[in-house]
């Protein structure tokens with residue numbers, strides 16, 4: 001068998017913001033729905049929220065931190081972990097949706113690109129290292145990885161850094177109880193093209209965009225507090241419809257990626273799924289196994305961080321990968337030859353997945 005270029009992970013890093021926001025932080029919030037104040041006690045709302053999402057706490061950045069800065073921190077760790085010269089990076093792809101939002105500014109800053117800001121902070125002088133951003137909802141980091149795979153397999157690029165970072169705490173509506181899902185974080189991964197006869201790294205991928213009927217499930221919208229007169233300043237979702245969409249569609253896209261790799265679910269050792277919410281992720285995995293006529297999802301297949309990290313959008317999957325590879329998710333590790341699935345879903349609505357052999 002002749003050698004081909006494989007896209008393999010050579011380094012990972014993450015940045016977990018230090019401010020731990022427990023449910024109690026919302027005890028004094030005023031929640032509204034459809035123009036009226038919710039009658040339930042906040043303690044009851046918070047308890048119910050944890051029950052239906054499995055989220056107990058989440059992380060927010062410090063007042064002076066921005067997305068580009070936490071992205072740079074994760075990137076620095078990934079470069080260190082890979083043990084490479086940063087000047088050898090061919091691309092820096094920064095995946096986010098809201099750019100930098102200074103505290104209380106409600107203004108999105110995306111100029112220059114966050115990837116350019118990271119390149120500047122890392123002190124990379126090589127002008128052949130191309131830095132740009134992609135906006136692709138929560139599946140941004142998975143899509144950035146798929147782009148990296150295309151660049152590397154074309155032979156044009158050798159090393160690509162893909163960052164996923166978001167500060168959702170700056171864009172959520174404090175009067176919407178669904179906002180308790182969201183958090184801040186950053187993860188980064190370096191891919192390298194390696195000539196090998198054995199098929200390793202990214203084996204196959206699949207992406208879909210369901211815009212026509214589902215583009216309105218996650219959008220910018222007005223605040224829930226009827227007294228607020230501002231425009232579409234907040235991240236809003238139709239949680240129930242989103243849940244129904246994801247549970248039906250995501251398993252099918254994951255299966256298409258596994259099919260493209262010429263494998264079956266029983267070949268998969270670990271699944272890095274977007275930490276959207278615990279209940280939804282469990283339902284997605286159950287449906288995925290059902291597509292293979294299997295009734296049970298094996299234990300220790302799906303590492304989860306949702307209970308203590310919440311949903312940090314583009315950052316969940318690379319952060320989860322970094323924590324597993326560094327032995328920080330109890331009961332989970334990967335060994336040479338293991339097959340992983342990476343999958344995500346979010347605003348667009350986009351769904352994507354790739355299959356990877358370690």
Ligand SMILES: CC(C)(COP(=O)(O)OP(=O)(O)OC[C@H]1O[C@@H](n2cnc3c(N)ncnc32)[C@H](O)[C@@H]1OP(=O)(O)O)[C@@H](O)C(=O)NCCC(=O)NCCS
Nearest residue numbers: 045048049052138177178239240242243276277280345346
């Ligand atoms: C938002 C979401 C948590 C709501 O859960 P749900 O089970 O669909 O909620 P329902 O509307 O059926 O309501 C069920 C109960 O939960 C309550 N509830 C709904 N949303 C709630 C919230 N955010 N916090 C607290 N309680 C909530 C309802 O009041 C209802 O309570 P009751 O049984 O006492 O009447 C859920 O739809 C969801 O997780 N959607 C996907 C969101 C997501 O993953 N977004 C990110 C995508 S990248």
